[in-house]
Amino acid sequence: MKNDSSLVQINDDIVKKLYFIHHDEKEYCLASGTDILFFRLKVPTTNENETRKALPFIIEDELAVDPDQVHIAFSIPDQQGFTSVAVVNKDIMKIWAKYIEKKDNKILHIIPELFSINLSNEEVVLIDRGSNILFFNPSGNSFCCDDSLFPNIFSENYPISDTKIINAYTNRADKILPNDNKNIKINLLPNLSDDEFKDRVRKGIETSSINLLSGAFKPIKYLNELITIWLRPIIISLSFIFIYPILIILETHYLDSKILDVKLKLNQVYNSIDESIGNRQNPIEYIKTILADKQENQSKYFLTYTNILFQTLSEIQGSRLISINFENDNKILSVNLSVLSYEDVETIQNNLSSKGLMVREGNSRLVDNKVITEIKLGER
Known part of the structure; x- marks a missing residue:
């Protein structure tokens, strides 16, 4: 069932977590904050519709609410067969979709900010955004959480056996990163300013594989474009099926008339050449x-x-x-x-x-x- 956002009230506190970036002659909306949960898991199918049906049951135990209350967006499987999944409460998603519809109906993407901060598929990234910490691991779990919760969530989600170097953009590594595990390799880098962060996101938009405006929240404009794309070949096919036989009939009738005309002219020529023959054969x-x-x-x-x-x-x-x-x-x-x-x-x-x-x-x-x-x- 398609989402009905006609009665949704815009909530400023929720909407302020959205911001817009212009990239490659397109407008993108990015969603920041901790309202989105992320998973990286294997789904026993590569079919989009089957994946959409299976995911609520696969992640049900990880959710604090009923799966019917959340909107699930996902990527195509990566080379290892893992699918990236983003989960957001439907009430929040309705507000975001309504806000986008009113602000700019040309925007067809809401991209989780977290999925735009990695500029390389091999890069593990930690970015300190003050009250929030973004952690992206292309081969494991990624998350965005309050800075106070980060040490515990990091310890639960990042295996100590992982040999990748974490590029950590933070000036307070001693407070947010665990210092009791010497196996974790960390490359400390200066904290990013707002402009530097948005510039990084802008560059990483193309690597993002998740669009929250999908499924029940897919824009009507996008659906209309799809209908138009499919409608054209259907119309052409139907035209060919019904019009082509008519053209064949008309062409056949035209040729028959020409043949008859030639026969009549041959008879005239034949008669004019040999008027004296009594028993004429067919010309x-x-x-x-x-x-x-x-x-x-x-x-x-x-x-x-x-x-x-x-x-x-x-x-x-x-x-x-x-x-x-x-x-x-x-x-x-x-x-x-x-x-x-x-x-x-x-x-x-x-x-x-x-x-x-x-x-x-x-x-x-x-x-x-x-x-x-x-x-x-x-x-x-």
Whole structure:
């Protein structure tokens, strides 16, 4: 069921935990404070809908309230198969979503501040923000808590066997970090100013994989864009399904009309040519007959010429046919021959001429001690 925020009252204390950053021509909203719980766990599915259904049962024992009272956002699984999860009370989320809707309906992301402070996937980061401490561990649990609670929460969530160096941006390490465990490696760095912190968040926005405006709180504008994206191919597909057959029918009708028109014109031509014929055959069949006669006539010449040519070549030792071409309109057979001498060329011409053919000699040339000659044969 979609979230209905029409009756939600804006609470300034809750809203002030939101702030906005412009990055890469987009506006982002970031949520700070301790109202968000974070988990890193394995979910027995990679399907988004199945993950959304499974997570309330997986984290139920870690919550102080009923799972129905919280909004859960999550990332896609990382390379190790772990899913990052952010949990916020639905009442708070309704206020945030309503505030975003009124302030700027172009904003499509509320990103947990904690998930934007790491600039490297291998970096464990601690940032002291005064009353709150942010701790991000890409391979373990991350959290944001009151500074007074940090030592205990840190001890419970950070394994002493972890060999990563903690980059701690704080000026009071002795107060917030445990000093009784020498195995923990800490790189102390100067505390970040507000501008330095927001600049770091701005750079880390692209690495954030969780958007609180998801699930029941996904913006209507975003949903409309999705509908538009899917609606276009659906409309095109339906248009193709219904319009294409109509176009085929129209095209078929057009071709049929053209064929009929050609037949009528052929009848007119046929009638005008032969008015004296009493029993006229179908004009199409008449034309087919003419074409068949013409083809048969041309084939007769081709077969006659080639038969005489091959008989003649068989009598000349070392002669070879290189190429042959028959000109239908002129009834001329052009051949290129290879023979051993110019005398053989003359002998071939005389033999062909004596058998009733018209013989015309083309170019002759000597190539590799053989004579290449062109001869044209036709009806005398």
